[in-house]
Amino acid sequence: MHQIAIGIDLGGTQVRAGLIDKHGTIVARMEEPTEAQAGPERVLSQIHSLTERLLAATKSSVVVGIGVSTPGPIDTVSGIAKDIPTLSGFADFPLKAELQKRFAFPVSLENDGIAAAIGEWQFGAGRGLENLVYVTVSTGIGGGVVADGRVVRGRKGMAAHIGHMSVEPNGALCPCGNHGCFEAYGSGTAFTLRARTRAIGCEETTLGKNGSEIHARDVFVSARNGDALAKRLIDEEAEILGRGFTGLIHIFSPDIVVMGGGISHEFESLQPGIQAYIGQWAMPAFKDVKVVRAALGQNSGLVGSAALAFLAKRPEADTFALAAYN
């Protein structure tokens, strides 16, 4: 019987569940909106129910375990969530223990940026490499790092909160409460906000002129149509990301930087600017480091959390047959 792992990508807006084989292929996948305000009991039920439905439709597989990616920072060593800003009621909540109660398979827990990095490392853009920095540029900025062929976890498994390095002293307010973080400048949210602000009264753009709210995607579409402001906004975003990535390249010395998250859908528009910035400002020994797009798209975290289950499984460990679950 072939082995599969369950991957869960628990986010503030969607909870995704997948059955993933040891080649990283998604055998089955389901998602639904996270009942983020309903409290942990309800969210755990969602995870359990999604998993049950996936497994019910899958025959003759051996489940090696379940990996769960959660918004951080969460202490994945103790498994206790102190506070998850995007999910109500996860205050001092023993997430790992509560998950383990509900499943007969071993549960692995990972901060979401690290889980996505593992997905890209094991099955995506970083396959076969020893060193990579994964950066998700989305509502916020998060990440995960593989160095010397090993996942960097740090104290309590909370490493790679790379959105919260300071890039501007006393700068823009960041959702974390601090000012001037990389996230406060480089995130999709910050990019969209800049577009909305700068479009007001700007003669060189059609952005926002039809009265509807500007979204990140609009800026990229307008730029392709030659809109001057839109092109400038994209250049600026590339510079902000390029500057941040250059710092991360000096800090981690990765083989590549993998960019994921919503903004990476427009990777082609951003990549030349980002790469030019790195080429210009990285120290000579680091200039050749390439930025590549996440190969698994929005599934980096889902596949990565399943990969956790495979990685956690030792050859001598028991596997759990579906029979044990039903």
Added chain:
Amino acid sequence: MHQIAIGIDLGGTQVRAGLIDKHGTIVARMEEPTEAQAGPERVLSQIHSLTERLLAATKSSVVVGIGVSTPGPIDTVSGIAKDIPTLSGFADFPLKAELQKRFAFPVSLENDGIAAAIGEWQFGAGRGLENLVYVTVSTGIGGGVVADGRVVRGRKGMAAHIGHMSVEPNGALCPCGNHGCFEAYGSGTAFTLRARTRAIGCEETTLGKNGSEIHARDVFVSARNGDALAKRLIDEEAEILGRGFTGLIHIFSPDIVVMGGGISHEFESLQPGIQAYIGQWAMPAFKDVKVVRAALGQNSGLVGSAALAFLAKRPEADTFALAAYN
């Protein structure tokens, strides 16, 4: 016979050599000014001669190896120095191979920040910890990282060039050629330059009023005597370092941050401000991370490079008796 390792801390101004036992104790130590302009042949002779003199004075020890810390970024995997800004002629120079030719013991090579981090981890302030960030604040800013009980080396062993994360877009010129790096603001050089600039025409200070050039030490002395500008300069330095360290804490999730380098001689003056900044701006899960002073002082790199030799030595590996050397 007890085992010793040879540690070499090759710097742009001094080359230090030490015999270190497996407890991290410096059994013997010598140093001399680096003949930085004389080319690699001469510098290698200095290393060889210092080592020979140390070993000649030491009886009945088994040398397990020699560890060499060099200014970076240097590719410690290939062992080839592309360019060492502070040492002339090390262009495409096969440093490791040339060192190995001169010694009968196995040679280990490490970027200086990483070597110092290893010293503090194995024998200093980070003893017994799994996760630490070491930061040297001196002429420049460098560092090294231990995560999950392992040294973070990255591609070509060049990780942890933490002085070159951007902290101010298009900011002050950094010795690396980029603008706005952490080093360009937080280093001892930057601190001294700020003091000299700000003292000019300032009524609230005695700094520089006697006509002699201001050095970093003078600022700390003046601050202890109540000098208003000196106190402000130290507060600002603590804020710059605190902001940078907060970023590193989010990036690596260390158990502690270890501060070394020349400026750490005045650690007591800086620590309260640095720690207050971290307490204020780190995300809740990271607020409790402490900054401590390097325990080995200027010997972090020397002891760390020797520790490399012990770490590199496998139980099954041969040891090299002094007889083999002489």
